[in-house]
Amino acid sequence: MADLDTIERIKHIDVDKYKYGFTTDIESEKAPKGLSEDIVAFISQKKGEPQWMLDWRLEAYRRWLNMTEPKWARVHYPKIDFQDLYYYSAPKRSPAPKSLDEVDPELLRVYEKLGVPLREREVLAGVEGAKVAVDAVFDSVSVVTTFKKELARAGVIFCSVSEAVREHPDLVKKYLGSVVPQGDNFYAALNSAVFSDGSFVYVPENTRCPMELSTYFRINEKQTGQFERTLIIADKGAYVSYLEGCTAPMRDENQLHAAVVELVALDGAEIKYSTVQNWYPGDKEGRGGVYNFVTKRGDCRGHHSKISWTQVETGSAITWKYPSCILRGDESRGEFYSIAISNGYQQVDSGTKMIHLGKNTSSRIISKGIAAGRSDNTYRGLVSAHRKATNARNFTQCDSLLIGDKCGAHTVPYIEAKTSTAHFEHEATTSKISEDQMFYCMSRGLSQEEAVALIVNGFVRDVLQQLPMEFMAETQKLIGISLEGSVG
Amino acid sequence: MLKIENLHATVDGRSILNGVDLEVNSGEVHAIMGPNGSGKSTLSYVLAGRKGYEVTEGSVAYRGEDLLTLEPNERAARGLFLAFQYPIEIPGVVTMQFLKVALNAQRKARGEPELSTPDFMRLVRDRAAKLRIDLDMLKRSVNVGFSGGEKKRAEILQMAVLEPSLCILDETDSGLDIDALRIVADGVNALRSPDRAMVVITHYQRLLQYIVPDRVHVLSRGRIVRSGDKSLALELEEKGYASFERDAA
Numbered sequence: 182m183a184d185l186d187t188i189e190r191i192k193h194i195d196v197d198k199y200k201y202g203f204t205t206d207i208e209s210e211k212a213p214k215g216l217s218e219d220i221v222a223f224i225s226q227k228k229g230e231p232q233w234m235l236d237w238r239l240e241a242y243r244r245w246l247n248m249t250e251p252k253w254a255r256v257h258y259p260k261i262d263f264q265d266l267y268y269y270s271a272p273k274r275s276p277a278p279k280s281l282d283e284v285d286p287e288l289l290r291v292y293e294k295l296g297v298p299l300r301e302r303e304v305l306a307g308v309e310g311a312k313v314a315v316d317a318v319f320d321s322v323s324v325v326t327t328f329k330k331e332l333a334r335a336g337v338i339f340c341s342v343s344e345a346v347r348e349h350p351d352l353v354k355k356y357l358g359s360v361v362p363q364g365d366n367f368y369a370a371l372n373s374a375v376f377s378d379g380s381f382v383y384v385p386e387n388t389r390c391p392m393e394l395s396t397y398f399r400i401n402e403k404q405t406g407q408f409e410r411t412l413i414i415a416d417k418g419a420y421v422s423y424l425e426g427c428t429a430p431m432r433d434e435n436q437l438h439a440a441v442v443e444l445v446a447l448d449g450a451e452i453k454y455s456t457v458q459n460w461y462p463g464d465k466e467g468r469g470g471v472y473n474f475v476t477k478r479g480d481c482r483g484h485h486s487k488i489s490w491t492q493v494e495t496g497s498a499i500t501w502k503y504p505s506c507i508l509r510g511d512e513s514r515g516e517f518y519s520i521a522i523s524n525g526y527q528q529v530d531s532g533t534k535m536i537h538l539g540k541n542t543s544s545r546i547i548s549k550g551i552a553a554g555r556s557d558n559t560y561r562g563l564v565s566a567h568r569k570a571t572n573a574r575n576f577t578q579c580d581s582l583l584i585g586d587k588c589g590a591h592t593v594p595y596i597e598a599k600t601s602t603a604h605f606e607h608e609a610t611t612s613k614i615s616e617d618q619m620f621y622c623m624s625r626g627l628s629q630e631e632a633v634a635l636i637v638n639g640f641v642r643d644v645l646q647q648l649p650m651e652f653m654a655e656t657q658k659l660i661g662i663s664l665e666g667s668v669g
Numbered sequence: 670m671l672k673i674e675n676l677h678a679t680v681d682g683r684s685i686l687n688g689v690d691l692e693v694n695s696g697e698v699h700a701i702m703g704p705n706g707s708g709k710s711t712l713s714y715v716l717a718g719r720k721g722y723e724v725t726e727g728s729v730a731y732r733g734e735d736l737l738t739l740e741p742n743e744r745a746a747r748g749l750f751l752a753f754q755y756p757i758e759i760p761g762v763v764t765m766q767f768l769k770v771a772l773n774a775q776r777k778a779r780g781e782p783e784l785s786t787p788d789f790m791r792l793v794r795d796r797a798a799k800l801r802i803d804l805d806m807l808k809r810s811v812n813v814g815f816s817g818g819e820k821k822r823a824e825i826l827q828m829a830v831l832e833p834s835l836c837i838l839d840e841t842d843s844g845l846d847i848d849a850l851r852i853v854a855d856g857v858n859a860l861r862s863p864d865r866a867m868v869v870i871t872h873y874q875r876l877l878q879y880i881v882p883d884r885v886h887v888l889s890r891g892r893i894v895r896s897g898d899k900s901l902a903l904e905l906e907e908k909g910y911a912s913f914e915r916d917a918a
Binding site: 616617620621622623624626628629631635636638639640641643 | 811
């Protein structure tokens with residue numbers, strides 16, 4: 182049977198073939214191993230931060246000291262020694278480059294290998310005059326920011342968080358930690374203490390950001406935790422679409438990635454946040470790979486505001502990630518569209534939280550989990566309605582697809598309605614790629630791998646359609662690549 | 670084009686085909702008739718290369734090449750096409766896209782350049798018009814929510830686009846009313862050509878009123894027990910399969 186054969190081949194999955202497994206040798210400047218108030222101060226000083234920022238970090242650090250790692254997720258890994266990690270590294274070569282010409286050629290070559298040549302990004306894929314700005318984060322420091330002028334004309338601020346701390350302190354003070362507070366959870370607290378860099382976006386009132394904003398970043402230092410901090414604010418009536426994508430080089434050691442993303446949408450504003458995550462998943466015995474412990478949360482603070490998360494998760498050894506929406510404003514709307522693919526020994530525990538606080542709020546969750554190899558894939562989601570959230574509405578659909586019989590798919594929905602007017606719907610399915618489907622595709626001329634890629638792309642179609650055009654084609658390819666090992 | 674000799678095959682250890690001999694030449698249409706369980710579908714799956722259908726003896730040569738060592742997709746690229754009795758649903762995959770991926774996979778395997786989207790669209794429009802098939806059907810997911818008649822017509826359209834040399838139609842008439850049957854048969858007839866052979870597998874003589882075969886074979890208990898011209902189908906209809914089974918015993 183074709184699917185038995187598929188299972189057989191999955192056993193021989195060779196994740197060593199991981200396409201983006203390479204390293205570059207740009208020199209780094211790093212802080213000594215371990216974490217202490219001194220290290221926090223070192224990071225803050227390196228970045229030339231004002232006292233208030235250092236105080237904010239130190240408060241987070243002190244909270245973190247009293248916290249313990251969350252244990253409720255369905256993931257297993259050896260205990261992390263947080264004193265055995267580096268918390269800061271930055272590519273040498275200063276001052277900051279003024280244009281692409283000043284960027285380290287070695288770095289440009291890395292992007293080349295990733296298939297993300299910056300030059301190409303400037304006029305990405307020829308999509309009708311569309312331009313994608315890149316705030317490229319290499320390891321921890323933003324190395325280059327493009328299209329600033331065009332954005333500036335629209336009044337949009339798009340820069341690194343470090344720069345925002347220096348140039349726009351009022352905005353940072355007002356919004357940083359307002360969605361994910363320093364003490365929110367263990368990893369968010371850690372991030373707040375040691376975050377190295379990330380993106381900052383502010384879109385002013387009644388402004389539609391003239392282009393998709395995009396960040397590509399990757400981990401590139403041995404045993405360096407990567408602590409990204411992203412803050413996006415859409416003021417009243419504003420709209421912004423933000424794309425985040427990443428790949429990571431091959432490693433033996435586990436790498437910790439604990440990012441925090443905060444989104445704030447004021448009255449009538451809309452934020453669309455899309456992620457393609459392709460960190461190194463570990464080798465074929467399940468050694469190494471990135472631990473992706475991320476806190477992403479959006480606050481629909483204003484009336485009629487909308488936040489939409491779309492994620493394509495194919496990499497990382499362990500994913501612990503729940504992009505959420507707080508539906509605070511009346512009539513606000515939250516959306517979560519997810520494709521999570523796990524293969525080899527990957528473990529995914531991901532989902533969302535839709536917290537309905539305002540009246541007539543609505544939310545929609547479409548989750549597609551694909552498990553292959555010996556992986557474990559869990560959807561964990563919370564939909565809750567506060568007492569005052571009259572007429573809250575949610576629709577949730579969780580579909581799981583299994584490839585082979587050594588993997589697992591789990592769905593853990595939590596539903597809490599404190600108002601009788603809430604209307605929550607939940608649908609869930611679990612299926613396998615059938616031998617009939619494989620044979621049908623192959624009898625039409627598709628190879629096994631092409632057949633699996635086609636069937637899986639069909640399975641995730643509803644979510645794929647939510648991605649910006651230029652991400653869609655890339656993602657379809659990535660799905661094929663992610664499952665390449667699964668059929669030989 | 671196709672030469673089957675002494676073909677034996679088992680499914681789950683049960684022997685289903687017990688020495689089938691059959692030769693089909695270019696331009697010919699052969700009908701294989703037989704009662705339920707005689708091995709008709711098994712024969713079509715063995716020819717298309719379905720896993721689990723194990724050949725224990727005999728050979729199948731297709732244009733002089735050993736067909737049995739090839740993967741199903743390799744057989745397709747060499748021009749073999751199986752129209753399924755029960756076409757399979759593939760949710761989320763638009764039929765048009767499916768056809769394009771299939772055609773280009775075959776072209777790639779044959780070392781031909783892939784068709785661009787406009788060229789492909791022209792080809793599909795042309796074929797669909799000839800078969801009087803509405804293109805709207807192709808915007809839907811493969812076979813999902815299709816009626817029985819639509820599924821069979823979609824199979825015939827796939828056949829027309831992929832332009833195979835050897836078409837195997839597995840009970841294409843099953844589940845069709847007389848109007849749908851006529852539409853499908855017209856489609857098949859439109860594809861008859863001197864360099865294309867067809868093997869039409871059917872339970873009833875009915876289909877053969879519309880697709881007139883050059884040869885008719887009666888399959889019983891995994892063997893071809895009688896062959897003849899189209900009049901054999903009428904004789905079968907009259908006498909029933911039972912008399913042939915007695916002959917075979």
